[in-house]
Amino acid sequence: xxxxxxxxxxARGGRFPRRELLGRAAALGVGLGTSGALxxxxxxxxxxxxxxTPRPGGRSxxxxxxxxxxxxxxxxxxxxxxxxxxxxxxSLTAYDAKMNIVPALAQSWETPxxxxxxxxxxxxxxxxxxxxxTADDVAYTFGIVLDPKGPxxxxxxxxxxxxxxxxxxxxxxxxxxxxxxxLLGAFAILRSSAIVQKGALDKYNMETQIVGTGPYRLAEYxxxxxxxxxxxxxxxxxxxxxxxxxxxxxxTEEDARVAGLRARSIDYxxxxxxxxxxxxxxxxxxxxxxxxxxxxxxxxxxxxxxxSDVRVRRxxxxxxxxxxxxxxxxxxxxxxxxxxATGFGHWFVPPAELERKWYVHDPEEAKRLLKGxxxxxxxxxxxxxxxFGGSGFYTAAAVVFKEQMQKVGIDVKIRQVEPGxxxxxxxxxxxxxxxxxxxxxxxxxxxxxxxxxxxxxxxYADGYSNPKVDxxxxxxxxxxxxxxxxxxxxxxxxxLLADVPMLWIAVDQVIEGLQDYxxxxxxxxxxxxxxxxxxxxxxx
Amino acid sequence: xxxxxxxxxxxxMGRRRRSGAAGLGFALLRHRVGIVGAGLxxxxxxxxxxxxxxxxxxxxxxxxxxxxxxxxxxLLGTDEFGRDVLSRIIYGAQVSFQVGIVSVAIxxxxxxxxxxxxxxxxxxxxxxxxxxxxxxxxxPTVILIIAIAGVLGPSIGTAMLAIGIVYxxxxxxxxxGPTLAVMRQQYVEGARAAGAGRWRIMLxxxxxxxxxxxxxxxxxxxxxxxxxxxxxxxxxxxxxxxxPSWGTMLSAGRQYMELAPWLVLYPGLAIAxxxxxxxxxxxxxxxxxxxxxxxxxx
Numbered sequence: 001x002x003x004x005x006x007x008x009x010x011a012r013g014g015r016f017p018r019r020e021l022l023g024r025a026a027a028l029g030v031g032l033g034t035s036g037a038l039x040x041x042x043x044x045x046x047x048x049x050x051x052x053t054p055r056p057g058g059r060s061x062x063x064x065x066x067x068x069x070x071x072x073x074x075x076x077x078x079x080x081x082x083x084x085x086x087x088x089x090x091s092l093t094a095y096d097a098k099m100n101i102v103p104a105l106a107q108s109w110e111t112p113x114x115x116x117x118x119x120x121x122x123x124x125x126x127x128x129x130x131x132x133x134t135a136d137d138v139a140y141t142f143g144i145v146l147d148p149k150g151p152x153x154x155x156x157x158x159x160x161x162x163x164x165x166x167x168x169x170x171x172x173x174x175x176x177x178x179x180x181x182x183l184l185g186a187f188a189i190l191r192s193s194a195i196v197q198k199g200a201l202d203k204y205n206m207e208t209q210i211v212g213t214g215p216y217r218l219a220e221y222x223x224x225x226x227x228x229x230x231x232x233x234x235x236x237x238x239x240x241x242x243x244x245x246x247x248x249x250x251x252t253e254e255d256a257r258v259a260g261l262r263a264r265s266i267d268y269x270x271x272x273x274x275x276x277x278x279x280x281x282x283x284x285x286x287x288x289x290x291x292x293x294x295x296x297x298x299x300x301x302x303x304x305x306x307x308s309d310v311r312v313r314r315x316x317x318x319x320x321x322x323x324x325x326x327x328x329x330x331x332x333x334x335x336x337x338x339x340x341a342t343g344f345g346h347w348f349v350p351p352a353e354l355e356r357k358w359y360v361h362d363p364e365e366a367k368r369l370l371k372g373x374x375x376x377x378x379x380x381x382x383x384x385x386x387x388f389g390g391s392g393f394y395t396a397a398a399v400v401f402k403e404q405m406q407k408v409g410i411d412v413k414i415r416q417v418e419p420g421x422x423x424x425x426x427x428x429x430x431x432x433x434x435x436x437x438x439x440x441x442x443x444x445x446x447x448x449x450x451x452x453x454x455x456x457x458x459x460y461a462d463g464y465s466n467p468k469v470d471x472x473x474x475x476x477x478x479x480x481x482x483x484x485x486x487x488x489x490x491x492x493x494x495x496l497l498a499d500v501p502m503l504w505i506a507v508d509q510v511i512e513g514l515q516d517y518x519x520x521x522x523x524x525x526x527x528x529x530x531x532x533x534x535x536x537x538x539x540x
Numbered sequence: 541x542x543x544x545x546x547x548x549x550x551x552x553m554g555r556r557r558r559s560g561a562a563g564l565g566f567a568l569l570r571h572r573v574g575i576v577g578a579g580l581x582x583x584x585x586x587x588x589x590x591x592x593x594x595x596x597x598x599x600x601x602x603x604x605x606x607x608x609x610x611x612x613x614x615l616l617g618t619d620e621f622g623r624d625v626l627s628r629i630i631y632g633a634q635v636s637f638q639v640g641i642v643s644v645a646i647x648x649x650x651x652x653x654x655x656x657x658x659x660x661x662x663x664x665x666x667x668x669x670x671x672x673x674x675x676x677x678x679x680p681t682v683i684l685i686i687a688i689a690g691v692l693g694p695s696i697g698t699a700m701l702a703i704g705i706v707y708x709x710x711x712x713x714x715x716x717g718p719t720l721a722v723m724r725q726q727y728v729e730g731a732r733a734a735g736a737g738r739w740r741i742m743l744x745x746x747x748x749x750x751x752x753x754x755x756x757x758x759x760x761x762x763x764x765x766x767x768x769x770x771x772x773x774x775x776x777x778x779x780x781x782x783x784p785s786w787g788t789m790l791s792a793g794r795q796y797m798e799l800a801p802w803l804v805l806y807p808g809l810a811i812a813x814x815x816x817x818x819x820x821x822x823x824x825x826x827x828x829x830x831x832x833x834x835x836x837x838x
Contacts, residue, residue, distance in 0.1 A: 254795070278798050328606060328621050387776050392795070399621060399782040403602050416694055416780055 054520055056242045058538040063257045063269040064248040067224050072206040073194035074144060075151040079441060079527075082190050084221075086530040087229055087246075088128070088212040089194035091187040092119055092138070097522035097531045099345060101184045105133065105195055105213060106172075114179040114480050115162075121170045126234045127197050128210070128217045135166040140198040154192035157182070157444065179478045181485060185444030189526075215241040215534045224250055242520070242537035261285060261513050267538075268518060270527070271511040272392075273331035284516050291335055291343035292510040293525045295440040295449070296393055298401070298503035299426070301433055302463030311373040313500035318366035319408040320401070322359055326506050329396035334506035339493045340449045342507045343525050347446040347486065349493050358497045366408045377409040384415050384433035386422040394437045397505070401437075428459040435503075442526040446489050447477045454492075454501060464501040567828040574824025580817025584810075588633040597624035599631040599784045607800045617802040620792065621782075625802060628784035629810050635785040636814060639700050639769040639778075640762040646704025648758060651711025656742055658712065659719025670716070673709040681706055685768055689777040696769075696785070699778040703768045707761050714757045718750035752829045759822030763815045770811050786811045 068084025070076050092106035103109075106119040125133040142164040145152040160180040165173040176183065187193045197203065197211050204211060210218040215237060216229035227248040231241055249266065251257050254275045260266035262282060271279070276287055298320075306312045326334040335342050336359055338349035349358075370379075385398045395416065402412040415433075417425065425432045440449055452458050455473050456465035469492055476488035510523050521536040568574040587594060596615075597603075601623065608618040616625040658669040676684070688702035722728060723746065731745050772778035773787025781788065786807040793803030 272795075274795050274799065328602070331620075395781055396620070400602070402782060403600070403621075414781060416776065418690075 052519070054239075054242050054535075054537040055539065056239060056537065057244050058242075058540075059245040059247070060243050060267045060518070060536070060538060061247045061249055061265065062533075063251040063260060063266045064227070065254075065257070065270045066252055067250045068221075068227070069223070070207045071210055071218070071221060073190065073196065074141075074192050074206075075153055077153045077191075083527070083529060084227060084248075085194065085210060085212070085218075086190055086214075086528055087216040087533055088210040088214040088218050089190065089196070090212065090214050091190060091193045091195055092121075093184050093187040095188045095524065095526065095528065095531065097524055099525055101188050104188075105138075109184075111480075115176045117174040117176070117183060118167070119172045119174070121172065122236055123170055125213050125236045128212055128232060129197075130234075131197070133195075133197075133213055134169050135172045136169075137198045138172045138195055139164055139166050140200075141195045144196075144201065145192050152192040157186040157189070157191060157193065179480045181480050182445035182447055182477070189442070189444035190528075191444070214530070216246065219245075226250060237534070241534045243533070246533065257513075261515070264515060267515045268521070269513050271513050273333035273509070273511065276333075276511045276513070277331070279513055286514045286516055286518070288510075288512045288514065288521070288523050289333075290510050290523050291525055292508050292527060293341045293344055293440075293442040294508050294527075295337050295341040296330075296334075296397065296505045296508070297438055297440065298397075298505065299433075299436050299438050299453075299462070300500070300502055301431055301435065302501060303431055304434060304463075306373060306375050306379070307434060308463060309373050310499060311369045312375055315366040315369035315373070315375075315408065316405075316410075317358075317500045317503060318360065318362045318369070319404055319410070320359075320503055320505075321361045321404055322505055323361070324404070325397055325400050328400050329393050330506060330508050333509040333511065337504050337507045339454075339496045339504060340446050340489065341440060341443075344443075344446065344449070347489055349490075349497070354497075363404075363407050370408060370410075375410075378411050379409065381405065381410050381412045382415060382432075382434040383412050384417065384422065384425055384436040386419050387416055388419050393439075393508070397437055428462075431462050447473075450489075450492065450496075451477065454496060464499075466495065466499060469495050469499075564825075564828060568824055571824045571828060573820050574828065577817050577820025577822070577824055580813055581821050584633050584814050584817065585637060587630050588637040591630050591634055595624075595627035595630045597627040599623060599627045600782050607796065607803075609800070610802055616806045617800065619789070619803055620796060620800075625789075625806055628789060629786070629806055632784045632786045632789060632807065632810065633814070635696065635779050635783070636766045636769060636811075639696070639703065640765045640818075643700045643703035643707065643765045643769075644758050644761050646701065647707035647711050647761060648754065650704065651708035651713075652715050652754065654708065655712035655715025656719055656746065659716040659723060660738065660742055660746070662720075666716075669712065673712050676706070676709040682768065682771055685772060686775065686777060689772055694777045694780060696779045696783075699769055699772045702772070703765050706768075707765065710761065711754070711757060714753050715750060718753055719746055722746050722749045756822060756826045756829065759818060759825055763818035763822065766811065766814055766818070 064083065066080035066083075068081045069078055070081050071085045072081070073085050073089050076082070090104045092104060092109075093101050094104035096102045103122075105122055105125065107122045109117055109119045111117055119138075121133070121135060121138070127133055142158075142161070144150050145155060145158060146161060146164070148155070160176045160178055161174055161183070162177045163175040165175070167173050174183070195213070196206070200206060200211065208221050208223075213236070215232055215235045217232050218227065219230045220226075220228040229246045229248065231244050235241065251260065251266075251269070254272055257266070257269035257271065258275050258278055261269050261279060264284070271287070276289070279285055279287065300307050300313055300316070302308045322336050326332060326336070336351050336354050338354050338358070340348045342348045342351055383398055383401065385394045387395045398412075398414045402414060405412045422436075424430060426436050426438070443449055450473055452460045454461060454464055454466075454469055456470050472488050472492040472495070476485055476492065479485040479488060510525060510527050512523060514521055517538055517540040519537050519539050521532040524531060568578060602621045604614060604618045604622040604624065606618060606620055606622040608614055608622075610617040614624050614626065616629065619625055619628070654669050654673070658666045684706045685702045688705060689698050692698035692702065728741060728745055731741055736744070769778050769785065770787030770790065773785045774791040776791070779785030779788050789807035790804055790811075793800070793807065796803050
């Protein structure tokens with residue numbers, strides 16, 4: 001098996017004429033410095049080490065780790081759903097692989113004042129059914145998204161948008177109620193922000209069909225089985241995408257994905273740290289690893305005693321050994337994180353500072369604090385956890401936490417419940433837990449990690465109230481100047497770290513396995529694949 | 541199947557009860573398979589009873605490096621948290637035996653009562669009870685256990701209750717048959733004529749005479765109960781972390797199967813051996829206790 005991916009494939013990859021190579025490279029503005037080196041491997045024929053010049057064409061089978069369930073970009077909150085439609089729908093802006101916001105359906109934009117955005121739409125963009133994309137489509141989409149009685153689940157991402165006006169066929173103006181810095185990210189995150197065709201709701205079944213503008217057309221979706229995508233020949237971003245056809249096979253079991261990569265029956269799969277360890281010695285595979293915006297936290301219920309006492313919460317923070325938790329519950333694949341997820345743009349508190357200053361592991365000091373706060377030895381703690389999702393982190397972390405807390409005299413009782421019960425228990429006004437283990441999934445703005453939980457007037461702020469934090473959060477979400485905004489978030493995060501309204505643990509990693517012949521793919525810290533797939537090509 | 545045996549009951553009842561235990565012991569000792577079964581059961585029972593004395597480590601403590609392969613310090617290696625696998629298996633025997641005993645007791649109490657009343661009263665009561673039993677038999681056992689445990693919430697207590705409930709129909713059946721036969725015996729007629737009440741008849745005359753069938757069934761159910769607990773725990777509905785149960789160990793170790801095979805191998809072996817032991821013992825008990833089989837063997 002392994003040997004077939006070696007010289008033979010490379011030979012095929014190097015077969016196309018040099019002139020074609022040059023032409024393509026020039027078209028892409030890529031230098032040719034690395035191309036065409038020749039190698040002689042013993043008796044084997046001389047093999048050209050292929051150039052890093054994308055080669056269009058080919059069919060590729062990729063594993064999807066979960067079923068999208070629905071492909072409706074407006075009404076869906078499932079991340080798996082985004083991973084299903086992200087190759088077909090687009091918004092005004094997009095994220096590149098490094099989380100920079102880049103133009104997509106809007107070629108450029110300007111902000112004449114702090115509450116006005118003017119988007120200049122890309123010209124000559126066609127929908128998958130051949131009709132032209134215009135400002136009317138944008139207006140139609142936002143008619144649905146902003147409608148308070150409409151079906152959009154992420155309307156709150158646009159809650160400061162007041163009006164959307166069509167200026168001309170290729171220009172749209174957005175007016176906001178207040179300065180609204182998260183706007184550009186709110187488009188790029190593709191949460192109720194994909195632009196749909198005018199009349200889409202009445203034209204086709206958005207649950208299972210897609211008429212988009214993206215690099216791939218959805219040819220077929222068989223729920224729980226596969227999605228078949230074919231190249232959009234009219235894509236505005238030509239020569240992207242490179243692959244002619246991509247079959248996303250839904251493979252929820254990691255065993256199947258690992259076996260598929262080994263057998264070369266799939267070209268791509270998302271992996272857990274364990275999957276990565278299993279494939280580490282496999283030849284012909286490339287494993288990509290990077291931080292993922294998936295922030296694991298222990299949420300403390302401050303409506304209850306003794307957790308309402310900041311000394312007690314600081315004691316918990318001192319008693320937690322994050323290093324051990326990362327090793328045991330994340331299989332070592334994690335980095336400590338503060339309130340804003342490590343790796344999220346430039347907004348987060350550096351892990352070095354966290355470890356030096358905020359996350360010192362000191363059980364003795366913890367005991368002293370607990371004693372000072374009058375917490376008795378053997379104080380029970382109701383730890384709510386659901387065993388589903390989170391790559392197995394939740395239950396494992398609960399076990400490690402129980403052991404760590406025992407050392408400072410807190411008796412953790414793990415209560416494992418199914419997701420439905422979990423949601424009910426942690427929602428207002430129930431809040432039935434002392435601590436619950438949860439995670440922040442990717443957000444489009446730093447505000448997303450803080451506002452809901454720590455702004456005292458929000459329903460989910462389970463007992464936390466700090467007027468200074470309230471004030472900073474309010475100012476930060478309306479400050480447009482990036483440097484000033486950064487300063488505000490820096491300050492508020494350090495206040496939070498001192499107050500310990502939750503125990504932020506760590507972010508995990510995006511781990512993906514690809515066959516060596518898949519080139520050009522780049523990871524996203526959001527576990528999105530649209531940018532990567534659009535740039536991927538096969539060297540065989 | 542039970543007619544012959546019960547026919548001897550009228551005169552032999554009291555005597556058999558007194559000499560039963562010793563006689564049974566001797567008979568089992570002569571039964572080669574029985575010795576193996578009894579030995580295995582005894583071994584696991586000992587592990588369960590003396591776990592704190594035998595286990596080399598605290599099964600919940602996580603002092604060692606994680607995923608250590610078997611070594612002299614950790615005979616069966618350590619798990620993903622650095623806990624000693626051998627100690628967890630030893631303590632896991634406690635969970636398994638507790639579940640086996642309690643859930644079979646529940647099943648026996650529920651099913652036995654149903655079967656006894658059904659066989660005693662006959663008529664409408666019998667029809668009703670037996671249809672109920674039929675309905676329960678119609679469900680796949682595991683699905684029914686999962687449904688009950690799911691509704692009651694995951695814990696080892698509800699797991700035992702769920703297994704007990706689901707296993708009760710088999711006891712209703714096993715008890716009802718011989719009850720019917722015993723009820724037709726002259727000594728029951730005699731007792732009734734002498735003025736014995738229905739409770740006295742059921743408990744004093746019927747129950748002792750159907751005990752053999754019940755004992756054999758209880759042993760067999762004991763082994764399947766261990767298996768069911770492992771299944772439930774595997775699915776997260778039985779023993780809750782961090783407490784060790786063979787099923788949860790299998791479930792947690794499953795994802796490490798390739799990297800640390802000892803995490804699934806040894807708990808799996810423990811389940812297999814315990815179930816085998818109880819089954820062998822059950823078979824032997826049946827051979828020894830069933831007079832028909834004993835006669836043909838002789």
